Amino acid sequence: MSQTTQNTRLIRMEGGYPLEGTVRIQGSKNATLPVMAACLLVSDKCVLRGCPQITDVMYMGTLIKSTGAKVEQTMGVNGMDIVIESTDIQECRLPSRYVSAMRSSVILMGALLGRLGEVYVDYPGGCVIGERPINLHLYGLEKLGAQIWTEGNHIHAYADELIGTEIRFPFSSVGATQNTILAAVTAKGTTVIWNAAKEPEVTALCAFLNQAGADIRIHKDFMESGKIVIHGVELCRLHGVDYCVVPDRIVAGTYLFAALAAGGNITLENIPISHLDSVCEVITGMGGIFSYHADNNSLTLYAPNRSELRNISYIETDIYPGFPTDLQSPLLAAACVANGKLMIKEKIFSSRFKIIEELQRMGADIAVTSEECAIVTGVSTLEGRNVIAKELRGGAALVIAGLAAEGITTVSDICYINRGYQDIAGDFAKLGARISYD
Numbered sequence: 001m002s003q004t005t006q007n008t009r010l011i012r013m014e015g016g017y018p019l020e021g022t023v024r025i026q027g028s029k030n031a032t033l034p035v036m037a038a039c040l041l042v043s044d045k046c047v048l049r050g051c052p053q054i055t056d057v058m059y060m061g062t063l064i065k066s067t068g069a070k071v072e073q074t075m076g077v078n079g080m081d082i083v084i085e086s087t088d089i090q091e092c093r094l095p096s097r098y099v100s101a102m103r104s105s106v107i108l109m110g111a112l113l114g115r116l117g118e119v120y121v122d123y124p125g126g127c128v129i130g131e132r133p134i135n136l137h138l139y140g141l142e143k144l145g146a147q148i149w150t151e152g153n154h155i156h157a158y159a160d161e162l163i164g165t166e167i168r169f170p171f172s173s174v175g176a177t178q179n180t181i182l183a184a185v186t187a188k189g190t191t192v193i194w195n196a197a198k199e200p201e202v203t204a205l206c207a208f209l210n211q212a213g214a215d216i217r218i219h220k221d222f223m224e225s226g227k228i229v230i231h232g233v234e235l236c237r238l239h240g241v242d243y244c245v246v247p248d249r250i251v252a253g254t255y256l257f258a259a260l261a262a263g264g265n266i267t268l269e270n271i272p273i274s275h276l277d278s279v280c281e282v283i284t285g286m287g288g289i290f291s292y293h294a295d296n297n298s299l300t301l302y303a304p305n306r307s308e309l310r311n312i313s314y315i316e317t318d319i320y321p322g323f324p325t326d327l328q329s330p331l332l333a334a335a336c337v338a339n340g341k342l343m344i345k346e347k348i349f350s351s352r353f354k355i356i357e358e359l360q361r362m363g364a365d366i367a368v369t370s371e372e373c374a375i376v377t378g379v380s381t382l383e384g385r386n387v388i389a390k391e392l393r394g395g396a397a398l399v400i401a402g403l404a405a406e407g408i409t410t411v412s413d414i415c416y417i418n419r420g421y422q423d424i425a426g427d428f429a430k431l432g433a434r435i436s437y438d
Contacts, residue, residue, distance in 0.1 A: 010412050011425050013435035015384055015405035018264030021431045022298075025252045025270045026052040026422045027079050027245035031204040033104040034178045035243065036060045038205060039084040040067060040111040041185060042212050044240035046086075050079040051245050055419045057082075059098045063105055066098075067091045067112070078270070079245075079422075086115075093120040100124070102419075106134055107175060109157055110182030113146055115235065118158045136173045140180030143167045144187055164189030164232050172197045172226065172319045178205055185214045187232040195226040199320040200275045204246050213238045223321070249275040250326045251421060252299075254396050256280075257330040258428065259303045260288055261337055261404035266431055271299040278323045282331065285312040286338055309338040311378055316345035329355050329397035335376040336364040337404050342376045355394035358387040362401055362409070384409040389416045399424060403433055410438070 027050040037060070039046045051057055053075075061071045061082065068089040073082050092112050099105040103124040112119040123134065138148050138155075144167075146159040164187045167180060174197040181202075184191035196202065206216045206228070214237075219227035249272045259266045260283055273292055276299075280290060287304035303309070317325040325348035335342040336359055346352050353374055356366050362385045365377040384407030389395025395417040402409030411417070414437075417424055425435045 009414060010410050010438040011399060011414050011417070011435065012408065012410045012438045013399070013402045013428075013433060014408055015262070015382070015403050017262065017432060017434055019259045019262050019266050019403070019428070019431040019433060020264045022267040022269060023255065023427045023430050024078070025247045025255075025268055025272070028052070028201065028204070028248040028272075029054060029056060029420050030174075030199075030201040030248075030250070031246050032057055033060050034107050034182070034201065034205045035208045035245065036064060036082065036084065037107045037111045038182060038209055038212070040064065040069065040086050040089060040108070040115050041182065041235065042238045042240060043087050043235065044085070044238070046084050046212070046240050047242045048082045048084070049076055049242070049244045051082050052248065052422045053080045054422055055415070056102050056104060059102045060104065063094055063098050063108060066095050089115065092116045092118045094122075096122040104175070106137055107179050107182065109137065109155070110141060110179035113141060113157055113159055113162065113183050114186045117160065119156075121155050122153050123155065134175070136169060136176035137179045140167055140169070140176050141183055144180070144183050144191065146183070162187035164191040164230070166192045167194065169193070169195040169226075171195070174199050174202060177202050181205060181209070181216065181228070181230065184230040184232065185209055185216070186235050186238075187230075189232055191230040191232065193226070193228040193230070196228045197319065198223055198226060200246065200249065200272065208241070208243050211241045211243060247272040250324065250393070252276060253279045253324070253327040254330045254400070254421075255427065256283055256288075256301055257327070257334040258400045258403055259301050260286060260309065261334040261400050262433070263303050263306060264432070265300060265302045267298050267300040269296065269298045271297055273297070273299060278321060279327060282312060282315060282323060286310055286334070306337065307339075311335050311338040311340040311342040311376065313341065314343045314345075317348050319348070325349055325352065326393050328352060329394045330400055332356070332366070332374070332376060333359065333397040333400040333404070336366070336379060336382060336401065338378040340378060344374055344376065346372045354390045355397055358398055359401055361385050361387065362405055364401075381406050383407060386410045386412070389413045392416050392420045396421060396424060399428070403428065403435070
C-alpha cells in the first residue's frame, strides 16, 4: 500500500548497505495526469490501468470529480486502476485548494474548454523550483480562439467555438503542448503545432486520445521539427477506452542513481528502456554496466565499487531526449560519492539547487558557481543527518544520499516525495536497504 494514504512525515534509513534485488517501476506520474484530464473530453467510461498511487493523482481525481465526473480507484495487478466516467459533467469552476497544490492542474483548462467551452481556475501550484510561467499555455489556447481574462490569481477562459490553426511555440513546453492538444482535439478544422514538446508523456497523451477516437498525427520528422497535426473531431466521436499507463522514466532513473551511489546490482522490471538513453549514457560514463532483458522488459544495473565510481566531467539538463531536469538532483546525490569532479548545468528551471545545502550538511563538497551551474567534487563518504525535503525530486535525492551515507539519515517533509513516488521506502526495502517510514 502506498504511503500517500498514511500520516507519515519521515523516512529513516541506515546507509552503507549495497542494494540487491528486483523492483517493479510504477506507472508514470507525468503521463497519468494529462491522460486523466483527457478523460473529460470523453462522454463515456475510460479505464486507466497501472496508475501510480501518489498524491498528485489523488488531487487530479478530486479535481475531475468536481466537474461532475465519476472517479473510482481500485488496486489492480500492476498498480492502481482508475475508472473515469465523464458522461454528465457540467461544472467548469475548479476548486482552488487542489489547483494551488498541483501545477499539473493547469492542463484541465484545455480539456474543459474542449468539452464545456469555459473554465475558471486559479494559477496552479506545486513544487517551488523557480519560475514556471503558464504564458505558453494561455498562448496556445488563445490561438485556438479562447478568450482569456486574468484577475489577480484567477483565470477565466471562454470559447464559443475552438478553431484549428497553426501554432508555433517559441520554445518547447510539455504542459503547454499538452494543453493545446487537449483543446485542439475537438476544435473545428485542423491544428498544426510546431516545436511541440517531444517528451514521451506528450506522445503517450496523443496515443490515448487516438485510441479514444481522436485524429492526431505525429509528423515523421517530429524529433527535429516538433510537428503535430490534429484534425478536430466532434465530441460525439470520442469513446471510452481501456488504456495502460506507460512506466515512469524518472522513477526508474532515480532508482538507478540510488544503486550507483549505494553500490550493488539491481534489476528494474516494467522499464521504459527507450526513454532512458541519456540517463544510461551518464551512468555508463560513471562506471555502471547494464544488461537489458527484452523477454520480460527488465534492466539490470551492475554498479561499480565505490573506489571505481567516477564522475563524468560535465552534464547539462535539456528537453527530451536530453538529460531530464527531474533527474538532476538524483545525479547530484550520486556524484557526491564518486571520484573526481562533475560540473552540472541546469538549463530548464531556476532555483533547482535547493538540495545542495542539505547535501553539504551531510559532508558533500559542492560549489554553486552561478544560479544555473554547480561543481561537485566527490568525497569518500557522506555522514547521516536529519535533512528536509523541499521539493519532489530533491527529496528523493536526499533518500539516495542517505542510502550512501554512514550512519542514520532522516528525511522529513516527505509529502513532497509522495507527490511522485508511490512507495519509495518500500521499494528500496525490497532492494535490501535498511529504510522505513516513521
